Amino acid sequence: MRLDVVTIFPGYFDALELSLLGKARQRGLIDLRVHDLREHAHDRHRTVDDTPAGGGAGMVMKPEPWGEALDGILADGRAAAGGDADPDPLIIFPSPAGDVFTQSMARELAEESHLVFGCGRYEGIDQRVFDEYAARGRVRLVSIGDYVLNGGEVATIAMIEAIGRLVPGVVGNPESLVEESHEEDGLLEYPSYTKPATWRGREVPPVLLGGNHRAIAEWRREQRVERTRRVRPDLLPRERPARHAADE
Numbered sequence: 001m002r003l004d005v006v007t008i009f010p011g012y013f014d015a016l017e018l019s020l021l022g023k024a025r026q027r028g029l030i031d032l033r034v035h036d037l038r039e040h041a042h043d044r045h046r047t048v049d050d051t052p053a054g055g056g057a058g059m060v061m062k063p064e065p066w067g068e069a070l071d072g073i074l075a076d077g078r079a080a081a082g083g084d085a086d087p088d089p090l091i092i093f094p095s096p097a098g099d100v101f102t103q104s105m106a107r108e109l110a111e112e113s114h115l116v117f118g119c120g121r122y123e124g125i126d127q128r129v130f131d132e133y134a135a136r137g138r139v140r141l142v143s144i145g146d147y148v149l150n151g152g153e154v155a156t157i158a159m160i161e162a163i164g165r166l167v168p169g170v171v172g173n174p175e176s177l178v179e180e181s182h183e184e185d186g187l188l189e190y191p192s193y194t195k196p197a198t199w200r201g202r203e204v205p206p207v208l209l210g211g212n213h214r215a216i217a218e219w220r221r222e223q224r225v226e227r228t229r230r231v232r233p234d235l236l237p238r239e240r241p242a243r244h245a246a247d248e
Ligand code: JDH
Pocket: 094, 095, 096, 119, 120, 121, 122, 123, 124, 125, 142, 143, 144, 145, 146, 147, 148, 149, 150, 151, 152, 155
């Protein structure tokens, strides 16, 4: 899978060299290229922002550096595909106004052969950049959740980590992914324990040490349902509403 990232802070993406994704890069499973947007700003101060049209607080990212950076990536992607039936890349702009990123979206995106992430800063990117690339290909605005970040970099790192681990061969033990997909019933995970059996007077639940696999599976299921009811009741299947006399 090819991943291009456009940002004014390339250093953020050094984190992706570590651990899992770094190894996947070395093994050629993930081709991650980080591009500095400022290389496409040609004035003396390499300016990428300007005041908002119509007034208001803050600054907006100018369209021209984005156009040059993205055109270069798209052209290079076509050249690399070498006339192969490589579909157009999907361009993702992290945005507080985007569709919310979920595990099911990560699964869809892991099927793509080429993703491009455009990381905005300030108050965001001139709307015409989204409109231009949506007219020419596939564009998605995606949010990683309902809280405010200062730019798209941290959101992109989160998405690349979630998507990258689903690319075949990236996760060393595919059994953990198989287990995940079977368990994707929307419930939270059960609590995990390891040795020693007693730590600071706290015991591993005896059922986990008893070797009764049916009992263990049942206990884990109960834990998942109870935990979900406690902290994320919104994830539980909707209870059938009690039938009311007036409904009959
Ligand atoms: C990309 C710039 C900063 C913050 C909206 C409305 C002021 C606009 N889940 C997520 N949270 N935040 C982002 C994200 C934030 C970004 C960019 C992603 C690019 N920013 C920014 C807040 C606003 N706000 C009220 N106005 C007065 C602006 C931009 C994100 C993701 N993914």
